[in-house]
Amino acid sequence: xxxxxxxxxxxxxxxxxxxxxxxxxxxxxxxxxxxxxxxxxxxxxxxxxxxxxxxxxxxxxxxxxxxxxxxxxxxxxxxxxxxxxxxxxxxxxxxxxxxxxxxxxxxxxxxxxxxxxxxxxxxxxxxx
Numbered sequence: 573x574x575x576x577x578x579x580x581x582x583x584x585x586x587x588x589x590x591x592x593x594x595x596x597x598x599x600x601x602x603x604x605x606x607x608x609x610x611x612x613x614x615x616x617x618x619x620x621x622x623x624x625x626x627x628x629x630x631x632x633x634x635x636x637x638x639x640x641x642x643x644x645x646x647x648x649x650x651x652x653x654x655x656x657x658x659x660x661x662x663x664x665x666x667x668x669x670x671x672x673x674x675x676x677x678x679x680x681x682x683x684x685x686x687x688x689x690x691x692x693x694x695x696x697x698x699x700x
Contacts, residue, residue: 592683593683593684593686593687594683594684594687595684595687595688595690595691595700596688597681597684597687597688598681598683598684598685598686598687598688598689599688600684601676601681601684601685601688602685602688602689605620605623605685607619608620608671608673609621609622609623610622610623611623611624611689611692611696612624612692612696613695613696613697614696615696617634617636617637620637620671621634621637621639622634622637622696623689623692624692624693624694624695624696625692625693625694625695626650626655626689626692627650627651627652627655627689627690628649628650628651629649629650629694630648630649630650631643631644631646631647631648631649631650631666632644632645632646639670640668640669640670641668642666642667642668642669643666643668643669643670646666648666652686655686655689656682656683656686659673659675659676659682659685660675660676660677660682661674661675662675
């Protein structure tokens with residue numbers, strides 16, 4: 573019985589660590605986002621808006637970026653769950669968005685991307 577409990581505990585621990593977020597791995601995932609988005613203290617709006625301070629921010633609210641009406645009027649406040657749903661299929665989450673990205677489907681890569689983006693506050697400074 574003791575070995576069964578130990579095996580179950582190890583299995584659950586392995587499942588939990590498989591879903592852990594890795595900011596360093598997320599930086600590699602962000603490489604594909606870099607074609608349109610920037611983060612960091614010198615970040616500027618490009619094809620897409622700056623992603624500094626993304627979590628907790630209202631969609632369509634970065635000064636100086638020309639958002640689609642769909643994005644501006646979505647009523648979304650970005651949190652992990654909303655972003656994860658969005659990044660899997662942006663046009664399904666916000667029909668009419670200008671974002672042409674087909675979506676990131678791999679859950680671990682999404683988790684890592686979230687960890688990477690969460691490091692940057694609204695000014696672009698790394699907080700973690």
